[in-house]
Amino acid sequence: MNSTLPVIAGVDGSVNSLRALDWAAGAARLAGSPLHAVHVWPITPMPRALGDAHPHPVPDPGDPVLQDVRKHLAERADAPETRYLSAHGASTSTLIRLSAQARLLVLGSRGRGGFTSLLLGSAGRAAAMRAACPVVVVPDERRAEPGAGTQGRVVLGLHPEETSDETVDFAFAEAERRDAELRVVTAYPNPYPMLIAPESLPPGSPTDGELAAHASVQQEERLLPFIERHYPKVTVDPVLVQGDVAGRLVAASRAADLVVVGRHRRRLRDGGLMGSVANAVLLHGHCPTAVIPVR
Numbered sequence: 001m002n003s004t005l006p007v008i009a010g011v012d013g014s015v016n017s018l019r020a021l022d023w024a025a026g027a028a029r030l031a032g033s034p035l036h037a038v039h040v041w042p043i044t045p046m047p048r049a050l051g052d053a054h055p056h057p058v059p060d061p062g063d064p065v066l067q068d069v070r071k072h073l074a075e076r077a078d079a080p081e082t083r084y085l086s087a088h089g090a091s092t093s094t095l096i097r098l099s100a101q102a103r104l105l106v107l108g109s110r111g112r113g114g115f116t117s118l119l120l121g122s123a124g125r126a127a128a129m130r131a132a133c134p135v136v137v138v139p140d141e142r143r144a145e146p147g148a149g150t151q152g153r154v155v156l157g158l159h160p161e162e163t164s165d166e167t168v169d170f171a172f173a174e175a176e177r178r179d180a181e182l183r184v185v186t187a188y189p190n191p192y193p194m195l196i197a198p199e200s201l202p203p204g205s206p207t208d209g210e211l212a213a214h215a216s217v218q219q220e221e222r223l224l225p226f227i228e229r230h231y232p233k234v235t236v237d238p239v240l241v242q243g244d245v246a247g248r249l250v251a252a253s254r255a256a257d258l259v260v261v262g263r264h265r266r267r268l269r270d271g272g273l274m275g276s277v278a279n280a281v282l283l284h285g286h287c288p289t290a291v292i293p294v295r
Contacts, residue, residue, distance in 0.1 A: 016108030
């Protein structure tokens with residue numbers, strides 16, 4: 001991935017957006033990329049004073065949100081090279097448009113304008129579905145586990161036949177940059193659906209052990225090229241779980257610095273589809289979640 005592309009953090013002055021900004025600053029520093037802190041003023045309806053509103057982000061020394069962001073980052077000794085940019089328009093569509101020229105888009109799970117009872121704001125959901133670059137959503141501090149960012153573990157939700165190469169590569173790269181273990185979670189089906197007794201299954205039906213062994217082989221074959229060709233130093237912890245993987249990823253997020261999931265391969269008119277696994281982790285995860293688009 002091109003390190004000259006910026007990491008973009010969407011900021012709105014909320015506590016959640018500052019948490020996302022801190023995460024984005026760390027990610028930019030690790031990747032050697034510049035950081036762009038972008039504040040989008042909503043203009044519905046457009047005030048007369050904003051008649052010269054600029055849809056493209058530009059430096060704006062008078063933006064009070066960016067002034068606070070600058071002060072916040074000044075307290076970090078390891079802050080990366082940062083530009084402070086302001087735009088006017090619909091915040092979600094503006095950030096999605098900017099994602100076409102970004103390495104990473106980082107957002108808080110809820111912004112200043114969301115309902116406090118919601119776990120995932122509309123901007124985070126839309127960006128995870130439609131952004132052109134990977135999107136990281138940083139959870140509300142009430143969901144975050146103590147010691148977040150210091151666990152030394154990246155978690156990848158892997159469906160061997162569906163998860164894209166971009167998703168797997170992103171997880172390996174993040175683990176390598178963070179000198180972290182990569183835990184790979186793969187699910188296999190329950191051989192006894194609807195509480196059917198084993199003796200009632202048709203002859204030749206696979207057993208639990210056979211299904212687990214098959215999933216293990218698939219997982220190993222899917223990961224081996226990345227380990228051998230690009231990331232030989234990354235420690236991989238392969239995990240097999242039975243049934244729905246979403247709950248296991250949420251549980252794993254309690255002891256992880258980042259959970260990585262892929263966006264659904266199918267496409268819709270609005271630009272994409274977020275699968276149930278990604279949606280569940282975004283809603284309930286305890287650490288930042290990265291959703292990776294399929295190129």
